[in-house]
Amino acid sequence: xxxxxxxxxxxxxxxxxxxxxxxxxxxxxxxxxxxxxxxxxxxxxxxxxxxxxxxxxxxxxxxxxxxxxxxxxxxxxxxxxxxxxxxxxxxxxxxxxxxxxxxxxxxxxxxxxxxxxxxxxxxxxxxxxxxxxxxxxxxxxxxxxxxxxxxxxxxxxxxxxxxxxxxxxxxxxxxxxxxxxxxxxxxxxxxxxxxxxxxx
DNA sequence: TACCGG
DNA sequence: CCCGGT
Numbered sequence: 001x002x003x004x005x006x007x008x009x010x011x012x013x014x015x016x017x018x019x020x021x022x023x024x025x026x027x028x029x030x031x032x033x034x035x036x037x038x039x040x041x042x043x044x045x046x047x048x049x050x051x052x053x054x055x056x057x058x059x060x061x062x063x064x065x066x067x068x069x070x071x072x073x074x075x076x077x078x079x080x081x082x083x084x085x086x087x088x089x090x091x092x093x094x095x096x097x098x099x100x101x102x103x104x105x106x107x108x109x110x111x112x113x114x115x116x117x118x119x120x121x122x123x124x125x126x127x128x129x130x131x132x133x134x135x136x137x138x139x140x141x142x143x144x145x146x147x148x149x150x151x152x153x154x155x156x157x158x159x160x161x162x163x164x165x166x167x168x169x170x171x172x173x174x175x176x177x178x179x180x181x182x183x184x185x186x187x188x189x190x191x192x193x194x195x196x197x198x199x200x
Numbered sequence: 201t202a203c204c205g206g
Numbered sequence: 207c208c209c210g211g212t
Contacts, residue, residue: 023210034211
C-alpha cells in the first residue's frame with residue numbers, strides 16, 4: 001500500500017508540482033480514503049520526503065545495475081546521462097522549485113545523494129577509464145568528477161529561467177558530449193563513436 | 201464526506 | 207478561497 005501511494009505521489013508531484021496536488025487528489029487516484037492515507041503518512045511533508053527519497057533510490061538502483069552490467073566506462077557515462085535526461089523529461093520544472101522552496105528537507109536528501117552517490121560513482125568510473133586507456137591519464141578524477149556532477153545537476157538550478165524541459169534535455173546531451181571529448185584518448189574517442197553507431 | 205482553521 | 211488535517 002505504502003509503495004502504491006508513493007508511486008502515484010512521485011508521478012503526480014513530478015508532473016504537476018507538489019502544491020498543485022492535494023491530499024484529496026492523491027487519495028482519490030490511489031483509490032483510498034484520506035484516513036488511510038494519513039495512517040500511512042503523518043503529513044504531507046513526510047509524504048513528499050518519502051516520495052523524493054524513493055525516486056532517488058530507484059535511480060541509485062538503476063545506477064548500480066548499469067555499473068554491474070556494463071564493463072565499458074563510456075557506456076556507463078552515456079547511460080548515466082541518459083537516465084538524467086529521462087528523469088528531466090518527466091519533471092515539471094515548477095516541481096523542482098517548489099521542493100527547494102517549500103520542502104527544504106526533501107531537497108537536502110537530494111543534495112546528499114549528489115555528494116555521496118553520484119560523485120563517488122563518477123570518480124570510480126573516471127579512474128577505471130584511465131586504467132583501461134579510454135581517458136587521458138593527466139586528468140584529475142576528483143576535480144573532473146566534481147565538474148561533471150555540477151554539470152549534470154545544473155539543469156535543476158536553471159529552472160528559474162524560462163528554459164523548457166525539452167531544451168534541458170538537449171543541454172544535457174551537449175554537455176555530455178563536450179565533457180567526454182575533453183577527457184578522451186584516441187582510443188576512447190573511437191570507442192565512443194562505435195558505441196554511438198550501435199545506439200542509432 | 202463534512203468541517204475547521206491557518 | 208484553498209487545502210491540510212481531523
